[in-house]
Amino acid sequence: MKKIIIATLLFSLVLTGCSLKGKTAAQILKPEEAKAKAEKFITDNLVQAGTKVTVKEITEENDLYKLKVDIGSGQDIESYITKDGQNFFPQVINIAELEKQVADQNAQVAGQKETATVTTKSDKPIVELFVMSYCPYGTQIEKGIIPAVEALGDKIDFKLKFCDYTMHGAKEAEENLRQYCIGKEQSGKLFSYMNCFLKAGDSDSCLNEAGVDTGKMDSCVAAATKEYAIDVNSTDFAIYKDDAQKYGVQGSPTLVINGGQVSSSRDSANLLKTICSAFNNTPEECSKTLSSETPAAGFGTGVVAGDSTSAGCAQ
Numbered sequence: 001m002k003k004i005i006i007a008t009l010l011f012s013l014v015l016t017g018c019s020l021k022g023k024t025a026a027q028i029l030k031p032e033e034a035k036a037k038a039e040k041f042i043t044d045n046l047v048q049a050g051t052k053v054t055v056k057e058i059t060e061e062n063d064l065y066k067l068k069v070d071i072g073s074g075q076d077i078e079s080y081i082t083k084d085g086q087n088f089f090p091q092v093i094n095i096a097e098l099e100k101q102v103a104d105q106n107a108q109v110a111g112q113k114e115t116a117t118v119t120t121k122s123d124k125p126i127v128e129l130f131v132m133s134y135c136p137y138g139t140q141i142e143k144g145i146i147p148a149v150e151a152l153g154d155k156i157d158f159k160l161k162f163c164d165y166t167m168h169g170a171k172e173a174e175e176n177l178r179q180y181c182i183g184k185e186q187s188g189k190l191f192s193y194m195n196c197f198l199k200a201g202d203s204d205s206c207l208n209e210a211g212v213d214t215g216k217m218d219s220c221v222a223a224a225t226k227e228y229a230i231d232v233n234s235t236d237f238a239i240y241k242d243d244a245q246k247y248g249v250q251g252s253p254t255l256v257i258n259g260g261q262v263s264s265s266r267d268s269a270n271l272l273k274t275i276c277s278a279f280n281n282t283p284e285e286c287s288k289t290l291s292s293e294t295p296a297a298g299f300g301t302g303v304v305a306g307d308s309t310s311a312g313c314a315q
Contacts, residue, residue, distance in 0.1 A: 029085045031058045034065045037085045046090060047071055064089075118278035120258040125278035127158045128256040130244060133175040134168035134201070135252040135313035136298035141266045142253075143198050143295035146191055148272040151288045156275060159183075160190070163252050164241040167313050173232040178203060180239055181220035182212055201299045251314030267294045 029037065035055045043053045056076060057068040060083075069077045080089040118125070129145060131138030142160075149158045160183055166172040183190045189210045196206035207214055224230065228238045243249075247256050255262045257278050264274040268290035276286035296302035297311070 028083050029065075031060075031065065034058060034081055034083065034085060035067070038065075038067055038069070038079070038081050038088065041088060042069065042071070042090075116262045116264045116274045116277070118257045118260070118262055118274065120260055121278055121280045122258050123280050125156045125258055125275060127156050127275055127278075128161055128243070128247075129159070130161045130163050130240065130247075130249045130252065130254040130256065132163050132166055132168060132172055132252040132313055133179060134172040137312045138252040139198050139299060140253075140295050140297040140311075141255070141271075142194060144266040144268050145255075145271045146194060147268040147290050148275060150191060151272060151290060152275065152283070152285050155279075155283050155285055160194075161240040161243060162237055163249055163254070164237055164244040165235045166237050167235070170232040173230060173234075173237055175203060176237055176239075177221045177224055177230070177232075178207075178217060180224060181217045182210075185216060185220050186212055198299060199301060251312040253312060265294065267292050 035058045039053050039055050043051070047053060051071055054070045055067050056070050059066045061080070063083055064080045065083060067079045067081060069079050071077065077090075081087070127149070129141065131142060133139075149156065160179065162176045162180065166176070179190070179194070182193055189212050193206050193210035193212060196209050197203060207217075224239065230237065230239070247254070247259070247261060249256075249261075255264060255274075257275060262274060264271055269292040272286065272288065272290050276282055279286070293303040294305075296304050
């Protein structure tokens with residue numbers, strides 16, 4: 001690694017025309033002169049006023065002087081200065097050490113994601129997700145929770161439900177109805193449809209791709225529209241109004257497990273952990289490895305850094 005660093009620095013000197021080729025002896029600093037120049041340069045330009053800078057050691061490395069610099073931090077800083085005193089390299093980057101630091105920081109960010117613990121346990125947890133079909137944060141958690149629900153299969157009772165109001169126009173009420181009816185009468189095709197719909201919001205092509213019986217779905221939509229007095233041009237959406245009021249649902253998304261609201265990160269790995277915390281006896285499916293990347297809000301297959309647990313659509 002040391003040879004690579006020195007070779008890289010020397011290569012940089014050549015590219016910038018800063019090698020010692022053609023320099024006279026008078027232009028080459030003696031070690032003590034280079035030491036004094038480095039101390040003054042660092043003191044005047046790179047540290048806070050009053051900081052004592054000491055070059056503890058200086059050795060030759062080809063066209064460079066290698067310095068061990070003490071600035072009172074308790075750790076020597078390895079730096080380089082060209083022998084003519086024209087170029088100073090304040091710090092050598094140890095690649096392995098930097099990669100470890102980045103990995104540790106990424107692990108810390110991942111550790112900050114929220115994995116909730118459900119206090120009310122059951123043999124078969126009831127998982128209810130309330131969303132608005134065009135809420136970008138509703139689609140975000142849907143992308144995260146579908147793999148978790150599929151991993152657990154019939155070990156849980158999962159229901160996709162809708163808030164008792166809409167915020168994204170008639171298209172949202174119409175889409176809520178479609179998804180409600182697919183889930184009610186063609187449940188085996190719901191996730192196939194959803195995985196397609198969440199990519200671009202193209203319901204027509206996704207109905208075809210998922211093999212949904214549209215005649216059966218349309219009959220269900222007509223019946224639900226009449227039963228719940230739904231006007232797609234109104235913001236009211238009453239299909240799950242009683243449940244929404246019972247659980248205090250005030251926005252999309254709202255996750256309810258075993259009758260209580262739960263706040264969890266929206267990546268599949270943490271959602272799986274959150275749901276699995278609701279079991280009396282944890283099944284082996286909970287050990288499955290799922291993605292810890294947080295899906296991007298809205299439609300699409302992208303991911304985002306960090307977490308967005310608190311973001312949602314609410315009046």
